Amino acid sequence: MVRDWHGMAGHEDGSKSDHGSDRDSQSSDAASQASAESKVVKREKRGDESRSVSAMNPLVAAFYRASSLQRTEAAEVLFGSSATDSMSGPTANSGAASGSESEMDLQRRTHSKLTEKPPSVWSVVVVLSVCLLLVAGILLALYKVTQSEQWPTSIEETKTRIKETTDYFEETIEKVKERVSRKEQLRRIGWSMKGNRVADAPVIIIPGITSISMEMWDGRECAAQVTFRERLWGGLMDGVRHFLRDTKCWMEHMSLDLLTWDDPAGIRLRPAAGFSSADFLLPNFWVWGKMLENLHDVGYEPRNMHLLTYDWRLSFHDLDSRDAFFKQLQVHVELLRCRNGGKRVALLTHSMGGLITQYFLQWAEYNLGTRWINEHLVSWINIASPSLGVCKSVSAVLSGEMRDTAEFGRFSRQMFGSLFGYDRTISFFRSLGSLPSMFPIGSAKMWHAYSGKTDDEAPLLSFETLAPDSSVLASARNETLKEAWDNVVQERIMDRAQIERLANGTSYSVSNYFDFLAEAIPRYYKQVKTHYELNGNNNSRNSWYSALHNPLPQAPQLKIYCLYGVLNSTSTEIGYHYLIDGSQNLSDSSSIFFLNPGASSERGDVKNGVIMGYGDGTVPLASLAHGCYLWKLGDGSPINRMNPANIPVTIREYLPGGPSETRNLGAAFWTEDFNTLIRGGEFAVTHVEILGNREVLRDALHILTKPLRNDHQQRDMDGDVDELNDQIQSHSFDAYLKTLDSSEQVDRVIDLFEQCKVSAPVVKDEHAPSSSDR
Amino acid sequence: MAERDAAIATKDNVATRTSRADVGRAGSQMSTLILGAFVVLVVGILAGTLLNERELVRLFKLDQHFDKESTLLDGVTATVNTAVEDLKQQYAEAFADRVGLKMKEEYHAFSPVLLLPGITSTALELWQGKECASEQFRKKFWGSESMMRNFVRNASCWLEHLGLSNEWDDPENIVLRASEGFSASDFLFPGYFVWAKMLENLRDVGYEPRNMHLLAYDWRQSLEDLESKEAFWEHMAGMVERLRNRNHARRVYIVSHSMGGVLAHYFIHWASHHKGDQWITDNVEGWINIAGPLLGVPKTISAVLSGEMRDTAEFGMFSKQVIGAIFGNDLFVRFFRSLGSLPSMFPSGSPKVWQAFHKAPLLRVQESMKEEASTESHSEATKNVSEPGSPPRRDMILDEPLCKRTDLQETVAGSEYSTATIYELLGKVAPRYFALVQSHYAHGSSGPETVGSLSKKWFSSEQNPLPGAAELKITCMYGVLQSHTTEVGYEYSIDADADESATLLSINTSVSVPEFNLTKGIYNGRGDGTVPWASMVYPCLKWKYGGLLINPARLPVSIREYLEDPSKLSLLDKDYMRGGKYSVGHVEIIANMDVMRDVIKLVSLPLDKPEAKPTLLEDVFATDANDIFEKLHPGRKVGGEE
Structure with missing residues (x-):
């Protein structure tokens, strides 16, 4: 031709x-x-x-x-x-x-x-x-x-x-x-499952803190150029371009009012709605994007799936009273159930979304009764929920520092740190009503069991005075205490003597750091107490967020799955070494504490004043695992106090690099997709990236779907593949045993754990790289 | 060509539709377009290479900013700066001109608001598509700039995805779902506002997501399917309850536009039936019905009959060109018949009413003269099936039996159809489609007695008295254009080219009689350009003055007409293309300054009277609708207190 x-x-x-x-x-x-x-x-x-x-x-x-x-x-x-x-x-x-x-x-x-x-x-x-x-x-x-x-x-x-x-x-x-x-x-894992399984339970997705886009409904004069409803956070960040010269103005708009945790005068930011508000944080920086794609593969679409957005800056208390958020969640659960022939609904949550669900279960039990929960909810897939809190929330409100901000790595750190003054950053964090829901709770024993360190090695907070100047000290003692007020962070300014007494040379653990906060930042601490019951002594509405203080509802029909990643290295913040500026006499708490940049250990578990432990890079292992163990196995006493209805709990841990047989093959580099590569590959287990982890996607899809009808034979051969096994890959179980008091309890827990092990086969991922591929 | 067209038009009712002329015109347009693009390109390149800096400066008058020493760069910056200043100035002016901003001092948000957009105003996302639309996962397939891109790329693929199946279900392997939140309906595509301005003005007086919700829905589904597939009415009731809960138990105002009005009408009957009138009284403060076509829109009939209309349901010239020029006739008809929502807007009500308001027949089929059938212009669908085969021959695309021309000639030619009889015609030329319509909607006075479930009638204002929730306040707002430019009736003719086809009827574009407002086969009347006047005003008048049979609980009704005022349109108006800020066109009326002011007055309360209760506004009649109503119902006193 x-x-x-x-x-x-x-x-x-x-x-x-x-x-x-x-x-x-x-x-x-x-x-x-x-x-x-x-x-x-x-x-x-x-x-x-x-x-x-x-x-x-x-x-x-x-x-x-x-x-x-x-x-x-x-x-x-x-x-x-x-x-x-x-x-x-x-x-x-x-x-x-x-x-x-x-x-x-x-x-x-x-x-x-x-x-x-x-x-x-x-x-x-x-x-x-x-x-x-x-x-x-x-x-x-x-x-x-x-x-x-x-x-x-x-x-x-x-x-x-x-x-x-x-x-x-x-x-x-x-x-x-x-x-x-x-x-x-x-x-895509969803694509390969498509032929065998099909969407079953309708899903409600609840994203975590900072994952939801915020739109500007009202702004101050410095934001006059931002058009109505442009996004100041998330999405394409199209509104942010207006603030390149005036980052303070942006910070001002992102914050809530420091004193009331409400909208500041003249500023209103509201969460965007729909899937597009949490699929990508930045262009190409997926959050839920991958999960949505895979869910769609097996048959999910807006009729049986909903992504529920909320203002992630509000305290849970305010989410209820101001936004009627839990009512909204209830309406959507009922709606999805109604739309899908009465099928019960699954909740799929990530990070702080897990705490919100925890709160919702209590709310629903109180307002709607356990029957409602039994009839409407089928499972809760709880991905990387910080059930005992996150240490960096403390450092954030204390000094505005952390290794990175709550979720999004270096990007946010640089944004927060270098662009906006020091105390502005602190007041930003203190204005977030949602942050105290993630203050670390529990006992020091629990935390140390998982980190493998003692109180001396890893306190939550420890303080030293930098260059103690005796003359300053002396003059301070003579001076009468003045009532002075810091207008930026709205705290009383402390004098030197007080600071010395409170902090110098002392260290605080998870058990007692509230005492420190109460003295060092009294106004803020008081405000926190009005929204959160930190010690959790009574079963009030304010303690509903906490996994430690409220038993799960009496809803045995519910199933709980805890999925979380554990990094091999110690790279999650579990404590801080602080310095006190010794050159000033009077000071507010905001400018006098800072992380000790000199404190680093040779072993690498202390870096620039930050003590590192196990975890997923953001949430410590104790927080990821302990709550789930407590629900699953109880504390060794004959009755499981935290889970009286014995709701089945499945714990699945994921290690970086994928399934164990391929783990050492550098599976991260197996993928060809650059975007996945820079996020740690398709088997990344870090806090956000775990939402795109191949194994997690597979398991989540597995839980939510049912086999297609013609698959009955297969099912009989394989046994009950509908149930996922526990998958404990780190030392978390041993650590959990350490938190128990007596050997009797330990024995009982081990017995219980053995019983839980069902001999069901593990789900295979056909397209995952295997050793023979290489 | 134009001369020839004119010649055809002046020759009275001879149905000579010359396909040759059409093709020629389309061809010349296309090549002119391509040529134009090419010339622009060449001129651009020439200008770039031949002119030097200085010439550029002179050309664009940059030199007025020049000092002797300054460089080109300075000049450019200066120009840009002035431009920016100008823009800022304009922006400030526009800002100051916002009605919400002015009212901010006097009014503050009170009733929570639930917004219900009309047909085609909600964005649709593609959840699953065929190969020609791959890589579009969750992109807005309707309602964004990518809509245009998709369309340009592959028009027939685009249409295929947008329509439902012949059975009003998702077509195989295609899933489109309504997008969510305010951004689903603020702009149809960048720059073309729908609800955006209303939202911004409501924001000014204190509305925000906490007390305002925009309920997006799949506007292609029939009202019954909305319930069975999406539990839409449950959803709406849930949203109403939530808005009320969130806002100190204040009752919710429903603000609907266009087909949203039909939905709102359905909703209050649904709620009355499922939740009881007390629920409505407890939860709903009122209903603002902006340009709701409660007696239907005639162009829906022409759309499903022959795929023709002056423009598509809502979006003016844009859609017409988009949809009309490019697809085959059959595909186009199929698209309209696949929209389950369309029959909710079939014209209804007594023919007397339509006659009184518009003085035009709804549809007339002319006797056509027998001409030699030109063999070439058979539609593709006909070709597919016209081979001799089994007796009941069907059009595969529309899934309808073919009609014989001679048959139609005998039965329908020469007859005139009104709102009462139009269903006979539909049943005749599209039996399968008509049966489907009847299984979802009970169009009252039509054809055989429909014994359907109650819910099939809820869409219709004719067949249902208002519910007994006496505290529901209804406000009807709509625009009336000065000119007669709204489609109210059609002259049809039987296609002379084909002997047998499913789409033998088409608008007889060769008839124009200026005295009857008949242009190119379309009778035009008063209205807002899309919805005829009768459809917007008559139901409201009837509620107001029709007595206890139609409004048993005496719900307060107020009617506000907005007459087009050309003197208010200035050339400087930013929205000149959309008719200015006082435009009363069907879509533009949502951004009309007066309408926005009135909506705000209704839903909010004056700041200086914190104890006040929401009240209705006074009636405003700009037309003689009252007189017409009195003539129609001689016993009813109109205008005074009842």
């Missing part, structure tokens, strides 16, 4: 071309096509001289031929000869008729050799350039057409030809694109 065309064109021009293209590389193909194009143009010009209508017809024919040739050519280059074979219609036939049989075969063979390799970027480039040339040709032809005085009789025909040609190329480009995306798709 190729030769035929070149023969014809060459004849016209008297220039040689021909056999070169038979043993072509792909690019020389393109070149010959290009020359063919230019010949068409020349030919047109010649035809134009006669300016007759009949001259248009051969032109059209030549054009058509050119396009159909490129069709087959491109198809062969891209898809191998099979694609050409399957091409139908007059195109292939006319070509075959003019070329001799043997040459055709030869050609085909060379092509199939060429195309054994997968198509490279170059093939795309070639197609694109050919496409461009063609479009230029068409334009020129059209130009000529419009120049002629009369309309050609076959304008309709010309139109269809042009349409066919452009259609074809669009199609080709689509196909290439699809090949690429299809590869991704095939690797």
Whole structure:
């Protein structure tokens, strides 16, 4: 075919071309096509001289031929000869008729050799350039057409030809694109489950802190350029561009009012609604995006799935009273159940969303009764919930420092730290009513069991005075206590003596650091107490957030799954070494404490004043695991106090690098997707990235779906694959045993744990890399 | 071409639709477009290469900012700066002109508000698509700029995805779902506001997500399917309760636009039936019905009959060009028949009413003259099925039996159809579709007696008296254009080209009689450009003055007409293209300054009277609707206190 065309064109021009293209590389193909194009143009010009209508017809024919040739050519280059074979219609036939049989075969063979390799970027480039040339040709032809005085009789025909040609190329480009995306798709865990399982329980997704986009409904003068309802947080962050010069103004808008935890005067930020408010935090920085895609694969869509957004800055108390959020959650649970034939609803939560669910269960038990829970909820998939809190929430409100802010790594740290003054940062954190819900709770014993450290090694907070200046100290003692007030953080300013007495040389553990907060930042602490029952002594509404102080509701129909990641290295903040600025006499708490940059250990578990322990990079292991163990196994006493109805709890831990057999193969680099790679690969277990972890996705989907009907036999053979086993991969169980008081309790817990182990097979991920792949 | 067209138009009722002329015109438009783009490109390149800096400066008058020493850069910055200053100035002016901003000093949000958008105003996201729409997961398939992109890329694919199946279900492998939240309905695509301005003004007086909710829904579903597939009415009731809970038990105001009005009407009957009138009294303060077509819209009939209308349901020239020019006729008809929501807006009510307000027939089919059928212009669908085969031949695309031309010629030609009889015609030319419609909607006076469930009638203001919730306040707001530019009736003719087809009827574009406001086969009347006047005013008048049979609990009703005032339109108006800030067009009326002021007055309370209760506003009649109503119902006293 190729030769035929070149023969014809060459004849016209008297220039040689021909056999070169038979043993072509792909690019020389393109070149010959290009020359063919230019010949068409020349030919047109010649035809134009006669300016007759009949001259248009051969032109059209030549054009058509050119396009159909490129069709087959491109198809062969891209898809191998099979694609050409399957091409139908007059195109292939006319070509075959003019070329001799043997040459055709030869050609085909060379092509199939060429195309054994997968198509490279170059093939795309070639197609694109050919496409461009063609479009230029068409334009020129059209130009000529419009120049002629009369309309050609076959304008309709010309139109269809042009349409066919452009259609074809669009199609080709689509196909290439699809090949690429299809590869991704095939690797998606949801896609591979699609044939076997189908969506069952309707799902409500509750994201964590900072994962939800915030829109500006009202702003102060410095934000006058922000248009109505632009996003100041999340999404494309389209509103943020207005604040590049005035970061303080942005901070001002993001904060709540320091004293009331309500909207500051003249500022209203509200959460965006719908899936798009929590799928991506920044362009390409997925949060729920991957999970949504996989859920969709197995049949989830807005009719059986809802993403519930909320203002993540509000305290839980205010979420209820100001936003009626828990009522909203109830309405949506009922709605989803109603929409899906009475199927009970699953809750899928991440991070602080887990605490909110914890609160909701208590709220529902109180307001709607346990019957409502039994009838409406089927399971709670609790991903990386900080049930005992997060240490960095303390350092954030104390000094505005942390290794990174609550969730989003270096990015936020730099934003917060360097852009906005010091005390502004502190007042920002103190204005977030939601933060104290994540103050670490429990006993020091619990925390140390999981970190494997003693109180001396890893206090929550410890203080030293930097360069104690005796003269300052002396004068301080003589001075009378003045009532002074820091207007930025709204705290009473302390004098030196007080600070010394309170902090110098002392250290505080999880058990007693509230005493310190009460003295050091009294106003804030008092405010926290009005919203949260930190010691949890009574079963009031304010303690509902806490897993330690409220038993689970009497709803045995519910199932709880705790999924969380544990990093191999100690890289999660579990305590802080603070310095006290000794050069000042009077000071507010905000500017006098700072992390001791000199405190680092050789073992690497203390860095720049931050004590590191096990965890998922953000939430310590104690917080991830302990609450779930407590629910699952009780504290060793005969009755499980925290889970009186014996709601089944499944704990699944994930280690970085994927399933154990592939863990050391560098599975992170197995993926080709750059975006996944920089987030730690598809088996990353860090706090946010775990939402895209292949194993977690598989397990979450497994819990939510049911096997397709024709799968009954398989099911019988495999046993009860609907239930997931516990998967304990770290030392968390041993640590949990350490938190128990007596050996009797330990024995009882071990017995219970053994009973829980069901001999069900583990779900296989067929497309996961295995050792044999490498 | 134009001359020829004109010639055809002046020749009275001869139905000569020359496909050649159409094709020629379309072709010339396309090549002109391409040529134009090309020329612009060339000129751009030439300008770039040939002109030097100084010439550029002179060309764009940058030199007025020049000192002798200054460079081009300074000039550019200066220009940009002035431009920015200008923009700021404009912005400030626009800001000051916002009605909400002015009212902020006097009024503050009171009743929580539930917004209910109309047909086509809610964005639809693609959850699953065929190959031609791959990689679009959760992108807005309708209601964003990517809508245009998709359309340009592959128009028929786009239409295929947008429609439902012939059975009003999701087509195979295609799932489109309504998007959520305010951004689902603020702009149809960037720059084309729908609710955006209303939202901003409501915000000014204190509305925000805590006391305002926009209820997006899939506007393609029939009202019954909304319930069975999405539990929509449960959802709406839940949202009403939640808004009330959140706002000190203040009752909720429902603000609806266009088809949202039909939905609101359905909702109050649904609620009255399922939750009781007491629930309505406890939870709903009132209903503001902006441009709700409660007697339907005639163009829905032409849309499902032949896929034609002056523009599609709501969005003016844009959609017309988009949808009309490019698809085959059959696909286009199928699209409209696949929308389950459309029959909720079939014209209803007694023919007398329509006649009184509009003085035009709803639909007339003309006798067509027999012409030689040109073999080429058969539609594709006909070709597919016209091979001799089994007796009941069907159109595969529309899934309808084919009609014989001779048959139609005998039965429907020459007859005139009114709102009462139009269903006969539908039943005749589209029996399958009509049966489907009847299984979802009971169109009262139509054809055979429909013994359906109660809920099939709830959409219709004709067949239901208002519920007994005596404290529900109803306000009807709508615009009336000065010109007669709203479709109220059609002249149809039987296609002379084909002997047998499912779509033999089409609008007879060759008829124009200026005295009857008949242009190109379409009777135009008063209205807001989309919905006829009768449809917006008559139900409200009837509620108000129709007596106890239609409004047994004497719900207070207020009617406010907004007459187009061309003198208020200034060239400087930012929204000049949309008719200015006092435009009363069907969509633009949501951003009309007067309408926004009145809505705010209704839902909020004056700051200086904290004890006040929400009250209705006075009636405003700009037209003679009252007189017409009195003539229709001689016994009813209109205008005074009842």
